[in-house]
Amino acid sequence: MAIGKIFFSGSFFFFLYLVGFISIPADAAVKRYQFDIQVKNVSRLCHAKPIVTVNGMFPGPTIYAREGDRVLINVTNYAQYNMSIHWHGLEQFRNGWADGPAYITQCPIQTGHSYTYDFNVTAQRGTLWWHAHIFWLRATVYGAIVIMPKQGTPFPFTQPYRETNIILGEWWNNDVEEIVKQGNKLGLPPNMSDAHTINGKPGPLFPCSEKHTFAMEVEQGKTYLLRIINAALNDELFFAIAGHNMTVVEIDAVYTKPFTTQAILIAPGQTTNVLVQATQAPGRYFMAARPFMDAPLTVDNKTATAILQYKGVPNTVLPILPQLPSPNDTAFALSYNARLRSLNSPQYPANVPLKVDRHLVYTIGLGINPCATCLNGTQLTASLNNITFVMPQTGLLQAHYFNIKGVFRTDFPDRPPKPFNYTGAPLTANLGTTLGTRLSKIAFNSTVELVLQDTNLLTVESHPFHLHGYNFFVVGTGIGNFDPAKDPAKFNLVDPPERNTVGVPTGGWTAIRFRADNPGVWFMHCHLELHTGWGLKTAFVVENGKGPDQSILPPPKDLPPC
Structure with a gap:
């Protein structure tokens, strides 16, 4: 089992491989990795095929860090596809430039070019992962991120062998x-x-x-x-x-x-x-x-x-x-x-927002649109609040930071424009779905409650939603239509699970809360790649605060151009 190209500053780390087990590296302040995007022949069923890999590995190498570390990952793209990498679940405080979704926080790394993702691991520890965030390339371009607690801090559970x-x-x-x-x-x-x-x-x-x-x-x-x-x-x-x-x-x-x-x-x-x-x-x-x-x-x-x-x-x-x-x-x-509950201990509290500044309700819809270029004359589509997201050709974070006009609008509706019996009998209408790159602007440090409501447009289905740049608390969930008069009384505001990705149940709803204390442009999308490609996505523009450490950091000099 190969390590691939992995380099660290500071002391040399010894990796011990034992039938699937990997020892944990020692502590260090800076971790450096080299990711080479390459095409390699890999056999898994009855024949080999070329796939896009990192350092020739499938899955790719594991990123090891410790809470408080700085991580620098230089990605060099030798593949025929443009590429970007997302470090899924890392909050990237003030540093959306290192988040990775193509055309949201950066333009992709073109063939033959490099980009260094430079970020700090702040107040996080545990298991996350990284993956390609452009097209369906994450089918083979992915790997684990293991963040150990600070040196001397034990797990709050039995120490594993x-x-x-x-x-x-x-x-x-x-x-x-x-x-x-x-x-x-x-x-x-x-x-x-x-x-x-x-x-x-x-x-x-x-x-x-x-x-x-x-x-x-x-x-x-x-x-x-x-x-x-x-x-x-x-x-x-x-x-x-x-x-x-x-x-x-x-x-x-x-x-x-x-x-x-x-x-x-x-x-x-x-x-x-x-x-x-x-x-x-x-x-x-x-x-x-x-x-x-x-x-x-x-x-x-x-x-x-x-x-x-x-x-x-x-x-x-x-x-x-x-x-x-x-x-x-x-x-x-x-x-x-x-059964999932936050630990909510003195050392690891669950700081659930109890007062909500902004109430949002987003309906999840599937639909069928006419398609002149499709062989059967129609194509499947998806929407939030009847809006099918259109990917821009300029990174949204760049457009926001440099005030580039005409790339996006900030008029995404807080609620569905056409309320209906969301989870009742199946509907085939698109309810006036529109195309657009429309985002929601959020005031810095405001508290947000977002209800994600599944609908029976074409069919009900479970949808796992991922919010970049934040963790959130899953304060409530239910089957059927969310009732704003009754359901909030049943919310768990003591020890709800804290996540970055949540499943909206089939024919139901999920309510999440978070504090918007990370300025930038942050993607939110269904993590079913099929639905993301159909437009089931949007983004939040979180404004800068007034303090010296409450604004977006300047972009790195090697940020990929569009």
Whole structure:
């Protein structure tokens, strides 16, 4: 297992690799990495194909840092595609220039060019991840970010004997960008992936994949920390380990009140840390992941597997499969998410905004628009508050910082322009959907409550929404239409889960709160790549404050041009 090109300033760090385990590097003030975007032939099912990688690795290298570190990552693009990298969940205080979404905070890094992402890790610790943030390239361009607590600060849970990253993903046998182009020409969704993967490998349930199975070795009686990341493009996933319970201790790099479960649900963009005790009979046990879909849509029921293997057990022993929830198990999904609570300890408080300055309601809609260039004459689309977002050709942050006119408007509506029975009988109308690059302007340090409301335009569906530049508190969720007169009385304002990505339940709503204390332009979008491409996205313009450290930092000199 190769490290790839990873360089650190300060002392030399020794990495110990043990069947999927990676030791944690020592403390340092500055971490330096070199990311080379390259095309490499990779085999996962029955044949090899060229994919875009970082340092020739799939998944890409893990970024290690410690709370308080400065991280510099020089990205050099040798691939045929323009590229940008997003450091998912890092708050990038005042420093949107390092956030990464193409045409939002930067223009992409063109072929043959480089850009250095330079950021500080401030008041964050835990598991995050990085991925390409342009087109569907994050299908293969992704990796983990592991942020250790400050030196001398223990975890607020049992110290694990060892830890490993478990990155869940998808695999296409053909070039994913060509598949997307073909779908767009037809006006239809691209073909579904050919396999799900665990650490880039589908496991032995897929044809020609015997060599492509991730395995981790455990010792009897030891406790292990799994850092689980859902890097899939379009699937919420169940994950379980045969014969073993998991204790959830962290989500999206925020500690939680521990609870034990036989399976977890994790949406694209989310991370979950669990403790696993190796106390079962010595053997080989499958870890497995498969999609959750409780909407009336085609279910992609491919199950990826990896192996948890007790030390000394031969590879000839057949693994045991876990009991995963059924693909449409809504009851499990709702009950699992309801158990998630912030730790809310004196050291790690849950600072939930109790007073709200700005109330927002955004409806999530799918639709069908005429398309003269599509073979069937129509194309699928998506919208927030009936607005389908149009990507600009100039970075929104640059346009805001340099006051470039005509790139975007700041008149995104606070509420749906046409209220209706959102989750009632299925509707086929688009309700006057318009195209535009329209953002919402937010006053610095104001408190925001945003209700994301699913609708039954075409169909109800679960949507995982990611907000860049911020964590937020998930204060409430429910099925049906949000009732502003009754539902806020049931909000959890004491210890709600704190996240950067939240699933809006199928045919339901989710309410989040955050304090807008990070100036800049911050993307918010559905983390289903299919829906993002259809326009299910927007951005917030958070104004500068009056203090000396409350304004956007100046852009770096090597910021990629458009």
